[in-house]
Amino acid sequence: MKGNPELLRQLNERRIFNTIRLKGPISRVALQRQTNLTLPTVSRAVETLLEHGWVRSIGVADSSGGRPPEMLEICAGGAGAIGVEIGRQEARVVYVNLVAEVEAETSIDIHELDGPNHLIAYLQNFIETYGVDKSRILGVGVAAPGTVDAPGGRILYPSDLPEAWHGAEIVQQIGNGLHLQAWIENDANAAALGETWFGKGLDKRHSIFILADAGVGAGVVIDGKIYSGSNSTTGEFSHTIVDIHGETCICGRRGCLNTAVSIYNIDRAIRAGRSRADGESFDTVIANAKRQLNPDADVLHRFFEYLSVGISNLVQVLDPGMVILGGRMLLADSFMTDSVIMGVREICGDGHFEILPTSFGMNAVAVGAATLVLQSLFDHTQLVAHP
Numbered sequence: 001m002k003g004n005p006e007l008l009r010q011l012n013e014r015r016i017f018n019t020i021r022l023k024g025p026i027s028r029v030a031l032q033r034q035t036n037l038t039l040p041t042v043s044r045a046v047e048t049l050l051e052h053g054w055v056r057s058i059g060v061a062d063s064s065g066g067r068p069p070e071m072l073e074i075c076a077g078g079a080g081a082i083g084v085e086i087g088r089q090e091a092r093v094v095y096v097n098l099v100a101e102v103e104a105e106t107s108i109d110i111h112e113l114d115g116p117n118h119l120i121a122y123l124q125n126f127i128e129t130y131g132v133d134k135s136r137i138l139g140v141g142v143a144a145p146g147t148v149d150a151p152g153g154r155i156l157y158p159s160d161l162p163e164a165w166h167g168a169e170i171v172q173q174i175g176n177g178l179h180l181q182a183w184i185e186n187d188a189n190a191a192a193l194g195e196t197w198f199g200k201g202l203d204k205r206h207s208i209f210i211l212a213d214a215g216v217g218a219g220v221v222i223d224g225k226i227y228s229g230s231n232s233t234t235g236e237f238s239h240t241i242v243d244i245h246g247e248t249c250i251c252g253r254r255g256c257l258n259t260a261v262s263i264y265n266i267d268r269a270i271r272a273g274r275s276r277a278d279g280e281s282f283d284t285v286i287a288n289a290k291r292q293l294n295p296d297a298d299v300l301h302r303f304f305e306y307l308s309v310g311i312s313n314l315v316q317v318l319d320p321g322m323v324i325l326g327g328r329m330l331l332a333d334s335f336m337t338d339s340v341i342m343g344v345r346e347i348c349g350d351g352h353f354e355i356l357p358t359s360f361g362m363n364a365v366a367v368g369a370a371t372l373v374l375q376s377l378f379d380h381t382q383l384v385a386h387p
């Protein structure tokens, strides 16, 4: 590290910025104590952060003798990031400030966006429509379903997404089209990251995000970082086997979670038991299940059973501090989240982890995508991992 003063400066600056975020308002002396850096190092980093407008002084604190210290806090509006969820049904775009509060948001039917080039025009329009100061935008994070090549900046096999997205080199295209740095990640992974850095996981370094949209995915964050595995297939939670004698899944194996929890299989199971109009909403299924009407009640009961077993298996292996529930199916009604929480608690018992709905509602994935950008300001360990 001695041979690279620029890297060392960046490391220190991120540590100090993150400490101000978590502990502010805080004085320079307290920052020095928290980080074990020298006071000149702290002062230099603080000057840079003040110049950027990412940190501000809120005056002096009461003195306990000696010169009263100037107190510093994060200036949330000083900069921000764009987060994009490329979903199977819609694309959702948010602009968040430095503490991941949503300042502007919009969404569009995914079929109205004809691939990445159209997305770039849509983002340009979003920036202009909401009057987002482009000089304050630090980058664009994109989250997509299925397998993504995060280091290569590409969407790989987004099942159920229109053809135009397959293999899209989205990071490079955003860079060229908007002149902004971009990141990409799997949707559930991004949501887990957002929760760990800015949501209910603030003090939980290990978390699992269960994202139930058309299918069910799981994102894993370990020690504040996305766990991608060797082949970026950690999101394939829906093809974990929870019933070895179960139905044959589309993947060819038996008893995958997917056979009970994907929206297609739920739809199919209900149609087998009663007539169901095209376009009948998932809310109707929930309403019927709540009134104990079959087949809806049985179908959702199976959903809860399978998903609870799947989540419990993850908890057993990974020992997370927190399990967060999100996505359109789970957030459709508190009946859904409550039932899953009860199911997991029945298997795992109480105590050693929290399980609760996301802090960000339907924006969880988009905020998670924006967190890819914000993490690059606060996470000094990223510099060590990828110098």
Ligand SMILES: [Zn+2]
Pocket: 238, 239, 240, 249, 250, 251, 252, 253, 256, 258
């Ligand atoms: Zn399967």
